[in-house]
Amino acid sequence: MNKSTKQNNRRGFLSKMLVTGASSIALLSSSAYAKGRKSVATTTKLTEEQLDELYFIYQEEKLARDVYITLGEMYPSENTFASIQLSEQRHIDSAQELCEKYKIDLSRVNEDEVGNFDIDVLQKLYTTLVAEGSDSLTAALEKGIFIEELDIADLTKAIDKMEMPDDVVRVYENLREGSYNHLESFQVALARV
Amino acid sequence: MNEAISSSVKHYYTSLYSGDLQSVKDIMTERSYIMVLESYGLKLSLEDPTFKIQLAKIEDDESSLLAVEKKLSAELASRNESPQINILEVHPNGTERQTVEYTEDGKAKKLHFSKANGHWKINYYAGRPVPQSYFSSIKNWIVSILP
Numbered sequence: 001m002n003k004s005t006k007q008n009n010r011r012g013f014l015s016k017m018l019v020t021g022a023s024s025i026a027l028l029s030s031s032a033y034a035k036g037r038k039s040v041a042t043t044t045k046l047t048e049e050q051l052d053e054l055y056f057i058y059q060e061e062k063l064a065r066d067v068y069i070t071l072g073e074m075y076p077s078e079n080t081f082a083s084i085q086l087s088e089q090r091h092i093d094s095a096q097e098l099c100e101k102y103k104i105d106l107s108r109v110n111e112d113e114v115g116n117f118d119i120d121v122l123q124k125l126y127t128t129l130v131a132e133g134s135d136s137l138t139a140a141l142e143k144g145i146f147i148e149e150l151d152i153a154d155l156t157k158a159i160d161k162m163e164m165p166d167d168v169v170r171v172y173e174n175l176r177e178g179s180y181n182h183l184e185s186f187q188v189a190l191a192r193v
Numbered sequence: 194m195n196e197a198i199s200s201s202v203k204h205y206y207t208s209l210y211s212g213d214l215q216s217v218k219d220i221m222t223e224r225s226y227i228m229v230l231e232s233y234g235l236k237l238s239l240e241d242p243t244f245k246i247q248l249a250k251i252e253d254d255e256s257s258l259l260a261v262e263k264k265l266s267a268e269l270a271s272r273n274e275s276p277q278i279n280i281l282e283v284h285p286n287g288t289e290r291q292t293v294e295y296t297e298d299g300k301a302k303k304l305h306f307s308k309a310n311g312h313w314k315i316n317y318y319a320g321r322p323v324p325q326s327y328f329s330s331i332k333n334w335i336v337s338i339l340p
Contacts, residue, residue, distance in 0.1 A: 048323075055321040105322040120302055121225075121317050125232045132239060142239065150231070153249070 044165040046102055053158050054168070055104055056119070058095040060154060061175070063122050064088045064147050066114045071133045071140045078137055080144070080189040084182050091175050098171055138193050144186035151179040195291060198313050199280045202293050202304055205315060206278055209233070212270030214262050221315040222307065227252060228317055234265050287323030290316075 046054070065088035072081030092111065099106055108118050115130075117123040129147065133140035155176040159169055201220050208216035209229070218226045230251060238245035244264055250257040281294045289308045296302065305319040 049318075052318040052321050056318050103324070105324070108320065108322060118303060118320050119317050120304055121228045121232045123302070125235065128232070128235050132236070146235070146239070 044167075046165070046168075050162055050164060050168075051102060051104055053162055053164075054095070054099050054102060055106075057154065057158060057172070057175075058092065058099050058106070059109060059117060059119055059122055060151065061088060061091040061095050062109070062111060063117065063126055064151060065092060067126060067129050067133070067143065067147060069114050070130050071143065074134055075137050075140055078141070078189065080141070080185050084144070084185060087178060087182065091178060094171050094175060098168060101167075138190065141186050141190040141193065145183060145190070148179045148183035148186060152176055152183070155179065195283045195313075198283055198291055198293055198306055201306070201313065201315065202280060202295055203278050205304070206276055206297070210269055210272060210274045210276070212266035212268075214266050214269075222309065222318075225315055225317045230258075230261055230265060233269065234261060237264060237268055286319070287325055290319045290323060292320065 065085050068081045068085035068088060072078070072085055075081065096106065096111075110116060115126055117126060129143045133143040155172045158164060159172050159176070164172070205217060205220060208214075208220075214230075217229060221229065231248065234244070234248050238248050241264075244261065247257040247260045251261050252258075276297045277299075279296045281296065284292045284294070286292055286305075291306045291313065293304045293306065294301070295304070303320070305316055306313045307316040307319040308314075
Protein backbone atom coordinates (compact mmCIF):
# COMPACT_ATOMS: atom_id res chain seq x y z
CA MET A 1 0.00 0.00 0.00
CA ASN A 2 1.51 3.36 -0.96
CA LYS A 3 1.63 6.30 1.38
CA SER A 4 -1.19 8.32 -0.17
CA THR A 5 -3.52 5.31 -0.16
CA LYS A 6 -2.70 4.71 3.50
CA GLN A 7 -3.37 8.36 4.35
CA ASN A 8 -6.66 8.22 2.50
CA ASN A 9 -7.60 5.10 4.44
CA ARG A 10 -6.82 6.88 7.68
CA ARG A 11 -8.99 9.81 6.62
CA GLY A 12 -11.66 7.31 5.76
CA PHE A 13 -11.36 5.77 9.19
CA LEU A 14 -11.63 9.16 10.87
CA SER A 15 -14.60 10.13 8.71
CA LYS A 16 -16.33 6.93 9.73
CA MET A 17 -15.77 7.78 13.35
CA LEU A 18 -17.14 11.28 12.80
CA VAL A 19 -20.26 9.90 11.14
CA THR A 20 -20.84 7.58 14.09
CA GLY A 21 -21.42 10.60 16.26
CA ALA A 22 -18.07 11.29 17.78
CA SER A 23 -17.69 14.65 16.05
CA SER A 24 -19.47 16.55 18.75
CA ILE A 25 -17.08 15.43 21.41
CA ALA A 26 -14.04 17.49 22.20
CA LEU A 27 -10.72 15.84 21.46
CA LEU A 28 -9.06 15.62 24.79
CA SER A 29 -5.51 15.56 23.57
CA SER A 30 -5.55 17.18 20.18
CA SER A 31 -2.67 19.33 21.39
CA ALA A 32 -0.52 16.21 21.55
CA TYR A 33 -0.74 15.76 17.80
CA ALA A 34 -0.25 19.43 17.03
CA LYS A 35 2.79 19.72 19.26
CA GLY A 36 4.18 16.45 17.90
CA ARG A 37 4.06 17.83 14.39
CA LYS A 38 6.35 20.70 15.35
CA SER A 39 9.15 18.32 16.27
CA VAL A 40 11.42 18.63 13.27
CA ALA A 41 14.81 18.62 14.88
CA THR A 42 17.75 17.23 12.98
CA THR A 43 17.41 13.46 12.69
CA THR A 44 19.88 11.66 14.94
CA LYS A 45 20.98 8.10 14.24
CA LEU A 46 19.14 5.87 16.67
CA THR A 47 20.38 2.59 18.12
CA GLU A 48 18.65 -0.66 17.17
CA GLU A 49 17.03 -0.75 20.63
CA GLN A 50 15.70 2.78 20.24
CA LEU A 51 14.29 1.97 16.80
CA ASP A 52 12.62 -1.13 18.25
CA GLU A 53 11.06 1.02 20.94
CA LEU A 54 9.60 3.43 18.35
CA TYR A 55 8.13 0.48 16.46
CA PHE A 56 6.68 -0.94 19.66
CA ILE A 57 5.15 2.33 20.92
CA TYR A 58 3.48 2.81 17.53
CA GLN A 59 1.76 -0.56 17.92
CA GLU A 60 0.93 0.07 21.56
CA GLU A 61 -0.97 3.21 20.54
CA LYS A 62 -2.84 1.03 18.03
CA LEU A 63 -3.72 -1.37 20.84
CA ALA A 64 -5.40 1.45 22.77
CA ARG A 65 -7.37 2.63 19.76
CA ASP A 66 -8.49 -0.87 18.78
CA VAL A 67 -9.67 -1.78 22.27
CA TYR A 68 -11.65 1.48 22.50
CA ILE A 69 -13.22 0.89 19.09
CA THR A 70 -14.36 -2.59 20.14
CA LEU A 71 -15.55 -1.58 23.60
CA GLY A 72 -17.21 1.52 22.13
CA GLU A 73 -19.26 -0.74 19.87
CA MET A 74 -20.31 -2.81 22.90
CA TYR A 75 -21.33 0.28 24.89
CA PRO A 76 -22.48 2.85 22.31
CA SER A 77 -24.14 5.06 24.94
CA GLU A 78 -20.78 5.67 26.64
CA ASN A 79 -19.21 8.53 24.66
CA THR A 80 -15.83 8.32 26.38
CA PHE A 81 -14.72 5.44 24.13
CA ALA A 82 -15.75 7.27 20.97
CA SER A 83 -13.95 10.49 21.89
CA ILE A 84 -10.77 8.82 23.07
CA GLN A 85 -10.49 6.46 20.10
CA LEU A 86 -10.36 9.53 17.85
CA SER A 87 -7.64 10.98 19.99
CA GLU A 88 -5.77 7.65 19.91
CA GLN A 89 -5.82 7.80 16.11
CA ARG A 90 -3.92 11.05 16.39
CA HIS A 91 -1.48 9.38 18.77
CA ILE A 92 -0.96 6.62 16.19
CA ASP A 93 -0.34 9.26 13.54
CA SER A 94 2.25 11.00 15.74
CA ALA A 95 4.03 7.70 16.48
CA GLN A 96 3.87 6.79 12.81
CA GLU A 97 5.45 10.08 11.79
CA LEU A 98 8.35 9.37 14.12
CA CYS A 99 8.77 5.91 12.62
CA GLU A 100 8.75 7.34 9.11
CA LYS A 101 11.21 10.04 10.09
CA TYR A 102 13.61 7.37 11.31
CA LYS A 103 12.93 5.19 8.26
CA ILE A 104 11.30 2.34 10.15
CA ASP A 105 9.50 -0.07 7.87
CA LEU A 106 5.85 -0.30 9.02
CA SER A 107 4.71 -2.56 6.20
CA ARG A 108 4.05 -5.49 8.57
CA VAL A 109 1.50 -3.51 10.55
CA ASN A 110 -1.94 -3.16 9.04
CA GLU A 111 -3.18 -0.11 10.87
CA ASP A 112 -6.68 -0.42 9.47
CA GLU A 113 -7.20 -3.97 10.72
CA VAL A 114 -8.74 -3.56 14.16
CA GLY A 115 -7.63 -6.15 16.71
CA ASN A 116 -4.75 -7.61 14.72
CA PHE A 117 -1.16 -7.17 15.92
CA ASP A 118 2.28 -8.16 14.72
CA ILE A 119 3.47 -8.49 18.33
CA ASP A 120 2.05 -11.55 20.07
CA VAL A 121 1.95 -10.04 23.53
CA LEU A 122 -0.11 -7.09 22.27
CA GLN A 123 -2.46 -9.55 20.62
CA LYS A 124 -2.81 -11.30 23.96
CA LEU A 125 -3.50 -7.99 25.75
CA TYR A 126 -6.12 -6.99 23.18
CA THR A 127 -7.97 -10.30 23.51
CA THR A 128 -7.89 -10.24 27.32
CA LEU A 129 -8.91 -6.59 27.61
CA VAL A 130 -11.85 -6.97 25.24
CA ALA A 131 -12.99 -10.20 26.92
CA GLU A 132 -12.77 -8.68 30.39
CA GLY A 133 -14.34 -5.42 29.25
CA SER A 134 -17.34 -7.22 27.81
CA ASP A 135 -18.58 -8.11 31.32
CA SER A 136 -20.04 -4.68 32.05
CA LEU A 137 -19.62 -0.98 31.34
CA THR A 138 -17.80 -0.61 34.65
CA ALA A 139 -15.37 -3.37 33.65
CA ALA A 140 -14.88 -1.73 30.24
CA LEU A 141 -14.05 1.66 31.75
CA GLU A 142 -11.63 -0.02 34.14
CA LYS A 143 -9.87 -1.51 31.11
CA GLY A 144 -9.56 2.00 29.71
CA ILE A 145 -7.85 3.06 32.92
CA PHE A 146 -5.53 0.04 32.70
CA ILE A 147 -4.52 0.85 29.11
CA GLU A 148 -3.79 4.48 29.87
CA GLU A 149 -1.71 3.54 32.92
CA LEU A 150 0.22 1.07 30.76
CA ASP A 151 0.79 3.70 28.07
CA ILE A 152 1.97 6.25 30.62
CA ALA A 153 4.37 3.72 32.19
CA ASP A 154 5.83 2.66 28.82
CA LEU A 155 6.18 6.21 27.52
CA THR A 156 7.84 7.24 30.78
CA LYS A 157 10.28 4.34 30.41
CA ALA A 158 11.03 5.35 26.83
CA ILE A 159 11.58 8.96 27.88
CA ASP A 160 13.63 8.31 31.02
CA LYS A 161 15.62 5.18 30.20
CA MET A 162 16.11 4.98 26.43
CA GLU A 163 18.15 8.18 25.93
CA MET A 164 15.99 9.19 23.00
CA PRO A 165 16.79 12.34 21.00
CA ASP A 166 14.89 15.55 21.75
CA ASP A 167 12.39 15.23 18.91
CA VAL A 168 11.30 11.76 20.07
CA VAL A 169 11.13 12.87 23.70
CA ARG A 170 8.95 15.85 22.75
CA VAL A 171 6.47 13.65 20.89
CA TYR A 172 6.42 11.05 23.67
CA GLU A 173 5.88 13.73 26.30
CA ASN A 174 2.90 14.99 24.32
CA LEU A 175 1.54 11.47 23.95
CA ARG A 176 1.94 10.96 27.68
CA GLU A 177 0.14 14.23 28.39
CA GLY A 178 -2.69 12.95 26.20
CA SER A 179 -2.74 9.66 28.09
CA TYR A 180 -3.06 11.51 31.41
CA ASN A 181 -6.09 13.32 29.96
CA HIS A 182 -7.57 10.02 28.79
CA LEU A 183 -6.97 8.48 32.20
CA GLU A 184 -8.81 11.34 33.86
CA SER A 185 -11.71 10.99 31.42
CA PHE A 186 -12.07 7.28 32.16
CA GLN A 187 -11.92 7.96 35.90
CA VAL A 188 -14.66 10.60 35.58
CA ALA A 189 -16.80 8.27 33.45
CA LEU A 190 -16.31 5.42 35.93
CA ALA A 191 -17.43 7.65 38.80
CA ARG A 192 -20.62 8.43 36.85
CA VAL A 193 -21.59 4.77 36.38
CA MET B 194 13.94 -24.47 9.34
CA ASN B 195 15.85 -23.58 12.48
CA GLU B 196 15.04 -26.47 14.86
CA ALA B 197 16.34 -24.74 17.98
CA ILE B 198 14.08 -21.77 17.40
CA SER B 199 11.08 -23.91 16.53
CA SER B 200 11.46 -25.97 19.68
CA SER B 201 11.82 -22.75 21.70
CA VAL B 202 8.33 -21.70 20.63
CA LYS B 203 6.84 -24.98 21.83
CA HIS B 204 8.91 -24.87 25.01
CA TYR B 205 7.62 -21.34 25.66
CA TYR B 206 4.00 -22.48 25.69
CA THR B 207 4.66 -25.68 27.64
CA SER B 208 6.57 -23.76 30.31
CA LEU B 209 4.08 -20.91 30.43
CA TYR B 210 1.02 -23.06 30.99
CA SER B 211 2.73 -25.33 33.49
CA GLY B 212 3.57 -22.21 35.49
CA ASP B 213 7.32 -22.72 35.04
CA LEU B 214 8.21 -19.05 34.77
CA GLN B 215 11.91 -19.68 35.37
CA SER B 216 12.06 -21.61 32.08
CA VAL B 217 10.10 -18.85 30.35
CA LYS B 218 12.58 -16.31 31.70
CA ASP B 219 15.52 -18.35 30.42
CA ILE B 220 14.36 -18.30 26.80
CA MET B 221 13.38 -14.63 26.61
CA THR B 222 15.04 -11.25 26.77
CA GLU B 223 14.56 -9.50 30.09
CA ARG B 224 12.20 -6.85 28.73
CA SER B 225 10.07 -9.44 26.98
CA TYR B 226 9.81 -11.48 30.16
CA ILE B 227 8.55 -8.39 32.00
CA MET B 228 5.93 -8.02 29.29
CA VAL B 229 4.83 -11.62 29.76
CA LEU B 230 4.30 -10.96 33.46
CA GLU B 231 2.38 -7.75 32.68
CA SER B 232 0.12 -9.21 30.01
CA TYR B 233 -0.54 -12.62 31.54
CA GLY B 234 -0.86 -10.98 34.96
CA LEU B 235 -3.59 -8.66 33.72
CA LYS B 236 -6.47 -10.88 34.86
CA LEU B 237 -5.04 -11.27 38.34
CA SER B 238 -4.30 -7.56 38.66
CA LEU B 239 -7.93 -6.75 37.89
CA GLU B 240 -9.09 -9.05 40.68
CA ASP B 241 -6.38 -8.50 43.27
CA PRO B 242 -5.39 -4.90 44.19
CA THR B 243 -2.27 -6.08 46.04
CA PHE B 244 -1.10 -8.00 42.98
CA LYS B 245 -1.72 -4.91 40.84
CA ILE B 246 0.54 -2.81 43.07
CA GLN B 247 3.23 -5.51 43.07
CA LEU B 248 3.00 -5.88 39.28
CA ALA B 249 3.64 -2.17 38.83
CA LYS B 250 6.90 -2.49 40.78
CA ILE B 251 8.42 -5.65 39.28
CA GLU B 252 11.19 -3.82 37.48
CA ASP B 253 12.41 -1.96 40.54
CA ASP B 254 11.63 -4.21 43.47
CA GLU B 255 12.89 -7.79 43.74
CA SER B 256 10.37 -8.82 46.40
CA SER B 257 7.47 -7.59 44.23
CA LEU B 258 8.87 -9.55 41.28
CA LEU B 259 9.08 -12.73 43.35
CA ALA B 260 5.55 -12.27 44.71
CA VAL B 261 4.16 -11.71 41.20
CA GLU B 262 6.00 -14.73 39.83
CA LYS B 263 4.68 -16.94 42.62
CA LYS B 264 1.03 -15.90 42.24
CA LEU B 265 1.09 -15.86 38.45
CA SER B 266 2.81 -19.21 38.24
CA ALA B 267 0.00 -20.82 40.25
CA GLU B 268 -2.66 -19.01 38.23
CA LEU B 269 -1.16 -20.06 34.89
CA ALA B 270 -0.92 -23.69 35.95
CA SER B 271 -4.54 -23.64 37.10
CA ARG B 272 -5.71 -22.57 33.63
CA ASN B 273 -5.11 -26.11 32.38
CA GLU B 274 -4.30 -24.90 28.90
CA SER B 275 -2.18 -26.85 26.47
CA PRO B 276 -2.47 -25.17 23.09
CA GLN B 277 -1.55 -27.05 19.93
CA ILE B 278 1.45 -25.33 18.37
CA ASN B 279 2.17 -25.91 14.70
CA ILE B 280 5.30 -24.26 13.33
CA LEU B 281 4.84 -22.98 9.78
CA GLU B 282 7.96 -21.03 8.86
CA VAL B 283 11.03 -19.35 10.25
CA HIS B 284 12.06 -16.13 8.49
CA PRO B 285 15.40 -14.42 8.95
CA ASN B 286 15.24 -10.68 9.63
CA GLY B 287 18.80 -9.50 9.15
CA THR B 288 21.51 -11.66 10.65
CA GLU B 289 20.63 -11.24 14.31
CA ARG B 290 16.86 -11.75 14.22
CA GLN B 291 14.36 -14.36 13.16
CA THR B 292 10.59 -14.50 13.12
CA VAL B 293 8.64 -17.72 13.59
CA GLU B 294 5.23 -18.04 12.03
CA TYR B 295 3.06 -20.67 13.68
CA THR B 296 -0.47 -21.45 14.73
CA GLU B 297 -1.72 -21.66 18.30
CA ASP B 298 -4.85 -23.82 18.30
CA GLY B 299 -5.25 -22.94 14.64
CA LYS B 300 -4.83 -19.19 15.09
CA ALA B 301 -1.98 -17.56 13.13
CA LYS B 302 0.74 -16.13 15.38
CA LYS B 303 4.29 -14.80 15.23
CA LEU B 304 7.13 -14.74 17.70
CA HIS B 305 10.27 -12.73 17.15
CA PHE B 306 13.75 -13.82 18.22
CA SER B 307 17.02 -11.96 18.55
CA LYS B 308 20.53 -13.27 19.08
CA ALA B 309 22.43 -12.36 22.22
CA ASN B 310 25.75 -13.89 23.25
CA GLY B 311 25.32 -16.61 20.66
CA HIS B 312 21.85 -17.65 21.86
CA TRP B 313 18.48 -17.02 20.24
CA LYS B 314 15.95 -15.52 22.65
CA ILE B 315 12.31 -14.56 22.28
CA ASN B 316 12.22 -10.78 21.94
CA TYR B 317 8.87 -9.05 21.47
CA TYR B 318 10.70 -5.91 20.40
CA ALA B 319 12.53 -7.61 17.52
CA GLY B 320 9.69 -7.55 15.00
CA ARG B 321 10.85 -4.38 13.29
CA PRO B 322 12.01 -5.26 9.78
CA VAL B 323 15.75 -4.67 9.65
CA PRO B 324 17.00 -2.97 6.47
CA GLN B 325 19.35 -5.32 4.67
CA SER B 326 22.24 -4.86 2.35
CA TYR B 327 22.09 -6.56 -1.05
CA PHE B 328 24.63 -9.22 0.00
CA SER B 329 22.95 -10.05 3.30
CA SER B 330 19.61 -10.37 1.47
CA ILE B 331 21.15 -12.92 -0.88
CA LYS B 332 22.75 -14.75 2.06
CA ASN B 333 19.46 -14.88 3.97
CA TRP B 334 17.64 -16.15 0.90
CA ILE B 335 20.17 -18.95 0.45
CA VAL B 336 19.95 -19.87 4.15
CA SER B 337 16.13 -19.90 3.95
CA ILE B 338 16.01 -22.37 1.06
CA LEU B 339 18.56 -24.76 2.56
CA PRO B 340 16.98 -27.90 4.04
